Amino acid sequence: MCFAKRVNKLYNFVMTKVTLLTNIPAPYREKMHELVSEYLGGAYTVVYCAEKESDRKWKVKYGNYDxxxxxxxxxxxxxxxxxxxKYLNKLNPDVVVIMGFYPTMLYAYLWSLFRAKKLIVFTDGTLQSESHLSLIHKIVRRIVFLKTSAFVGPSEASAALYESYGINKNKFYRTYLSVNNKLFINGSSIDKKxxxxxxxxxxxxxxxxxxVEIARLVKKQFGKCDVLILGNGILEKDILTLLDKYNIDYSFPGFINQEELPKYYAQSKLFLFPTVNDPWGVVVNEAMASGMPVITCSNAGVANDLVINDLNGYVLPLSEMVWVDKIVEIFNDDTTYKRLSVNAISHVQKYSFDNAAKGIVDAVNSVL
Incomplete structure (x- = not known):
């Protein structure tokens, strides 16, 4: 039984109108919104600042919610x-959820303040991802938090961020960042190209x-390294030039839409997720649901949360040879690889749409 149906037996719910404000539609949150709306009896509206941002190429299949x-x-x-x-006046929600601190969200904060409505803050941020913020940005957050009734985030790192502002952990509700795990798991037994x-x-x-540099060094040490690269961006030419220069066999299908992703993930053995700064990393959910162990670093929100060192992958310092040595070690040990792969599939299952919706619903119920 899904969460949205199950919770109706757990709560005495009085119809409450909830409006959530966020930047743009994201494919990995559509099912979550559907489930939240189902539980709230349809009294749930998501307000998007824009349909798209210029640097995003997502094609979103909208869920069934207002x-x-x-x-x-x-x-x-x-x-x-x-x-x-104007739209908040028309919707007149009892609870406002803001995802971020853009001017649009701050207008909603002020609206909730003057209308004496309950406010919930929802951020994907972590101490690492927000370490660059100016004093003004941090002051704005402190002011908003003073009038916030509950706090939502996708990770323990988000909880730590709130705690750094003096927020009681009892006011934190976790909503898991999720993908459709069932779509990816079918490829876990396919031979890896x-x-x-x-x-x-x-x-x-x-x-x-x-x-790319890791791939070069792995090839030098292991004898071969075939790579699959998905995505797009300003560094595309640099990436492909280096791959050609290093004579690395690669496939580059470009940007791939969500429904086509599982067949690509199914073809790969090990997923690398280096980052300077990332609040989470949904691509890691996709990789693990496909049975791929993941190597990442402490700059990623998934580190020590979704990626557990030596359980389903490794959290390593951003040192090329440290990564290369670990990759070669995994490739030379089938038993270790199989253990990491099985654990990847098992561990990612709790990162589900049901649990994503549950975090928001629990936060709403806590402020009523």
Whole structure:
């Protein structure tokens, strides 16, 4: 029985209208919104600042829930939609959930303050991902948190971020970042064409050039290294030039839409997720659901949460030879690889849409 049906037996729910504000639709959160709406009896509306951001190529299949889109496309991630006040007046929610601190979300915060409505803050951020914030940004968060009734995030690292602002952990509700695990698991037994896989934006923060260098060194030490690269971005030419220069066999199908991803993940043996700074890393969910062990670093929100060292992958310092030595060690030990692969599939199962929805629903119930 799914969470949305099960919770009706657990709570005496009084119809409460909830509005959640976020930046743009994301394919990995559509099912979560559906389940939250189902539990709330349809009294749930998601307000998007924009339909798309210019650097995102997602094709989103919308879920069955009420939604509003304030603008067609945003040229950057700093959303400023003052017209949100008009829509909040019309919706008149009892509970407002803001995902972030863009001007649009701060308008919603002020609306909830003056209308004496309950406010919930939902952020994917971590201490690492928000370490660059200015004093002004941190002051804004402290001011908003003073009037916030509950706090939501996808990881223990998010909980630690809230605690750094003095928030009681009892006010934190976890909503898991999730993918459709069942879609990916079918490929876990397929023969692997590629040794290493990278999936993400081709930007400096995602460290695709580090991945290429790892592939070069693995080939030098292991004798071969065939790689699969999914994504797009400004570093594409640099990546492909280096792969050709190093004579590394690779496949580069470009940006792949969500429904096609499982067949690509199924072809790869080991997933690498280096990053300068990442609040989570949904690509790691996809990799583990496919049975791929993952190597990442402490800069990723998935580290020591979804990726557990020596259980389903490794959390390593961003040192090329440390990564290369571990990769070669895994490739030379079938028993270890199989153990990591089985554990990857097992561990990712709790990162489900049901548990994602449960975090929001529990937060809403806590403020009523």
């Amino acid at each position: 939604k509003l889109v304030l603008s067609k496309i945003s040229s950057n991630a700093v959303h400023n939609n003052p017209e949100v006040i 590629f040794d290493l896989m990278f999936s993400g934006q081709f930007i400096d923060r995602k460290m695709p050039l580090f991945f």
